[in-house]
Amino acid sequence: MNKNITIGNIKGVLPSLLREQKYSSIAVLVDENTEKDCLPIVKGSIGDYDVIRIKSGEENKNLTTCQHIWQSLTDNGYDRHALLINLGGGVIGDMGGFCAATYKRGIAFINIPTTLLSMVDASVGGKLGVDFGTFKNHIGLFQIPNHVCIDASFLKTLPHRELRSGFAEVIKHALITKGNDWNDIVTSSFESMEWETVIHKSVAIKSEIVSKDFKESGLRKTLNFGHTIGHAIESYFLSQGIDQKILHGEAVAIGMICELYLSFHKLNFAQSDLDQIATYIVNVYGYVDVPESSFSEIIRLCGQDKKNKENKIQAVLLKSIGTAIVDSEISSEDILQSIQYYSNLNI
Numbered sequence: 001m002n003k004n005i006t007i008g009n010i011k012g013v014l015p016s017l018l019r020e021q022k023y024s025s026i027a028v029l030v031d032e033n034t035e036k037d038c039l040p041i042v043k044g045s046i047g048d049y050d051v052i053r054i055k056s057g058e059e060n061k062n063l064t065t066c067q068h069i070w071q072s073l074t075d076n077g078y079d080r081h082a083l084l085i086n087l088g089g090g091v092i093g094d095m096g097g098f099c100a101a102t103y104k105r106g107i108a109f110i111n112i113p114t115t116l117l118s119m120v121d122a123s124v125g126g127k128l129g130v131d132f133g134t135f136k137n138h139i140g141l142f143q144i145p146n147h148v149c150i151d152a153s154f155l156k157t158l159p160h161r162e163l164r165s166g167f168a169e170v171i172k173h174a175l176i177t178k179g180n181d182w183n184d185i186v187t188s189s190f191e192s193m194e195w196e197t198v199i200h201k202s203v204a205i206k207s208e209i210v211s212k213d214f215k216e217s218g219l220r221k222t223l224n225f226g227h228t229i230g231h232a233i234e235s236y237f238l239s240q241g242i243d244q245k246i247l248h249g250e251a252v253a254i255g256m257i258c259e260l261y262l263s264f265h266k267l268n269f270a271q272s273d274l275d276q277i278a279t280y281i282v283n284v285y286g287y288v289d290v291p292e293s294s295f296s297e298i299i300r301l302c303g304q305d306k307k308n309k310e311n312k313i314q315a316v317l318l319k320s321i322g323t324a325i326v327d328s329e330i331s332s333e334d335i336l337q338s339i340q341y342y343s344n345l346n347i
């Protein structure tokens with residue numbers, strides 16, 4: 001495990017981290033939810049600090065909000081020895097990290113992830129940035145936080161649907177890794193998960209992958225499993241209006257089923273594993289009605305994925321659990337068949 005990530009009671013970790021370094025000032029970046037539910041848990045461990053508030057939501061992960069963050073740091077006279085603590089989900093972590101890494105050419109920052117997704121995924125691996133117009137994560141950089149403090153007790157206030165969404169990345173990590181991780185998941189129910197243990201294993205998997213391929217030239221691409229078709233489904237529902245929106249992990253869960261079907265079809269992935277995984281995922285997430293009228297649009301959206309090369313649609317397919325084949329070419333017909341497979345699971 002990466003040595004700048006700690007998992008456990010934050011009150012036991014943060015004070016000594018802050019004592020070790022003499023920061024000139026400390027700001028905590030929050031949104032309205034993490035200010036209410038998470039700041040009370042850590043405030044006693046920080047000493048003097050300023051709060052920088054932003055509005056929650058992906059729609060605020062942009063340069064306008066960054067300007068507000070940079071302005072607050074400037075107005076408070078923060079110098080290069082200051083610290084920014086990012087207390088929140090992936091939006092706060094990605095954007096706060098980006099602002100810290102660029103303010104006065106870079107100040108220290110600590111991420112305290114408060115959603116399951118940000119604990120197991122966004123906080124690990126040093127990808128920072130913001131959206132730009134309709135382009136997601138278009139402006140940003142790679143930089144490892146000075147520290148990541150993970151404490152599963154923040155999950156107590158996280159809405160159930162957000163928790164379940166983050167769990168899709170846990171499933172993904174287990175399926176792209178050799179070992180017992182998938183077996184441990186499939187033999188437990190979502191409702192009875194021992195979150196700290198789950199987080200330990202999932203963070204270890206992502207850390208290991210990132211340590212071998214930081215800039216995503218090969219192995220790190222395996223983390224895109226479920227995301228080619230998943231992203232397209234997420235974008236399709238978002239384009240249908242905000243009340244139709246499904247969460248990222250809910251879309252990735254469908255994407256994993258579709259991409260496993262293609263793995264079975266093209267790479268001989270075992271049918272018994274496909275059946276078991278699809279059943280588990282549908283049990284956890286329920287069944288999402290993907291209307292037939294959306295299929296062609298979803299295929300078109302897969303064609304726009306930024307991971308594609310030379311106009312060919314690429315996905316991560318699995319030969320078996322733990323053996324991922326990156327840059328696997330898939331056709332429009334393949335995608336259609338895989339969504340039809342998912343749709344037939346409901347019958």
Ligand SMILES: NC(=O)c1ccc[n+]([C@@H]2O[C@H](COP(=O)([O-])OP(=O)(O)OC[C@H]3O[C@@H](n4cnc5c(N)ncnc54)[C@H](O)[C@@H]3O)[C@@H](O)[C@H]2O)c1
Pocket residue numbers: 031032033034037038056057058061088089090091092094114115116117118121122123124125126127128137154155156157158159162
């Ligand atoms: N950097 C990476 O490698 C990486 C990887 C995956 C995703 N991401 C990014 O992460 C973002 C999504 O992150 P997310 O799913 O954490 O969403 P999020 O940050 O939008 O948080 C989801 C919601 O939960 C609320 N919340 C957070 N913690 C809470 C808590 N403990 N109690 C109550 N409410 C709480 C937030 O205010 C928000 O309303 C996306 O922008 C995505 O691009 C980055």
Ligand SMILES: [Zn+2]
Pocket residue numbers: 169227248252
């Ligand atoms: Zn994801």
